[in-house]
Amino acid sequence: MQDFLDRVLGDSVTPQPPLDERAALAAVALAAVLVLWRPAWRRTRHLVTIAHEGGHGVAALLAGRRLSGIRLHRDTSGLTVSRGRPTGPGMVVTALAGYVAPSVLGLVAAFMVSRGYAVGALWVALALLALLLLQIRNFFGLWAVLVAGSGVFAVSWWAPAPLQVAVATAATAFLLLAAPRPVLELQAQRRAGRAPHSDADMLARLTPLPGGFWVAVFLVVTGAAALGGGALLWQAAS
Template sequence: MDLSLDLFSPQAAPAEWLVIATGVAALAVTVPRRIWLLARNAITIAHEGGHGLLALATGRRLEGIRLHSDTSGLTVSRGRPTGVGVVLTLAAGYPAAPLLGLGGAALLGTHRVTLLLWLATALLLAMLVMVRNAYGVLTVLLTGAAFLLVSWLTTPEVQSVFAYAVVWFLLLGGVRPAFELQSKRRHGGAPDSDADQLARLTHVPAGVWLFFFHAVAICSLIGGGRWLLGY
């Protein structure tokens, strides 16, 4: 088997009803609070991974990532306490899941399901190296194992359903955290949120950063949804 050919070759496009069904399933996971509290761990992985990736990309030293059972997380990096690097690192968290969903939708728009699954597995393995607590290691391992098992052991049809469901969830689930943060701030909570830290660093109001998070998430959902649906 030529693995490189399999990775980059397009697979057969799924039926439109199946694409819509996976979107509805992702929405059903995102909206109900009890299910969301469990599923949100995946969004937290993407969120903290976004912080970590931008920390490395801007030359900061990534100390570690922690994921907690309440679906919160913490990424610690060392470097200048001010400047572009720390601003980009802080700003990367909330947009990470929507932008990953947008990238995944672009791949699925060209029917490269296998490439998407393997890229996701590679990103999870890279993140695992930097996770510094037991719950975080377990969460990333289980998520990575799901991608690996689906990639190796299931039929192309099952892989396609899984890939579309994951991308829809990143796009839909990526919208909710900014609204949750907005609600917390309205009630006096989350004084050290990413938006508030960015406000202190840049002197740009936290509300403007919240608008940025919302804009990225909603635009990603619209653009990604159009790619997934073939419009």
């Protein structure tokens, strides 16, 4: 175990050279395909759901609520259950965190990758997935998190350094590009009357502001994070 921890710590604090412009563009292009190509999106969207529900869970704990468990479903939906006051700032923070969580993770990862700590970003992602695994309460959720974690571990442990940087860059770009799409899908569902219990509508019930305002907040945050994170990745490759 000590050798494992030494290896993780050493890899995490050792800077890796960034990708050159061509390789960085290829990584971003791959991420864009995974977001924009519908057959791929039906599968990769599970990764966004993992981040989304993890964001709810972390926010609930930070707000002083008791986390009861997280479920991830085959249709890419999810559910995070926490206990505490049904109204108030803690519930607002918990409801707000889901749609912005992938962007926040992507922005943090972009900062780490741009500073040369791509492998460190992978190990941080693996640690977060391990913590999330403890809160999963259904079989599909366990399977989804284990598959994601196994992939991250395999790259972090066995892949050569250039491939690790490429995977970290592509994963970061994916989070940044993917985060706005569920928000747009949410608004389309709201217009069709198919999302009465969405996070935006929950926030509308918790605050004086309408659901459309919260959808706009989600879009502004995810869009700003995509621009900021993209700038960090491009600056590192230039």
